[in-house]
Amino acid sequence: MTGPQIFRMTNRLDDVDAMVVELTTAIDDKLAMDTRFRFEICLSEALTNLVKHAKTSDADAPIELHLTTENDTVIIDLFDPVGAQPFDLRTKAPDLDQVDLLAESGRGLGLIVQCADSVDYGPVNGKNRLSLTFTNAA
């Protein structure tokens, strides 16, 4: 396994799509179509959730992302911006079957939990890290 590629994104909603496209393009030849789709959904939802809801002490603090690839597996680590309150989405993610079909919001966290092959969250080197793993089906 080589070291991770490191990306930084400003903490702005307008920058989410460009970062998602850049990272999805970066793993384009690593993942099968279905896995790539799940990666793109999860990354989009996770970054949007961070930008919209992370309460940071510094609004200009960037979001750092580490992209690691190994054989048929891609790991994307999203580090909360400095000063953000810890938020373990696994404790809040709804079962998508339980979401009101006519709800206009509230699906993002459930999508992440359902579409990633594994979801981890916790402190790493003084920062809070959401780690999402995607592996091609055998």
Add this chain to the structure above:
Amino acid sequence: MIHTTSYDPDITAIRPGIERLTAMNAKAFKDEIISLIDAGSTQLIVDFKDITFVDSSGLGALVGILKKIGNRGDLALAGLNSDVVRMFQICRMDRVFTSYPDVASAVQTMSERP
């Protein structure tokens, strides 16, 4: 953002004018279509031919539009690609929205309704 084409009888097809319907543009997309509804257009088709990606905010915007139309009209979707179809299925939105292969199919079906 959006572009519209009118068909008889009172059917409006909407090209969103974007490739990705996400949190960045979902509210503007919804607001523009709600303005159309407020102006009297209630038989709507959203053409997804050029949309490659939809996130949960985009789905939420579509649900908001559907609720705004209510029982006054109809909202159909056309030209969804396989990734967008998958997103609808994961979120159970395929139970909520009617979709067609393309705008022409949607127009034909909607115009044949009594």
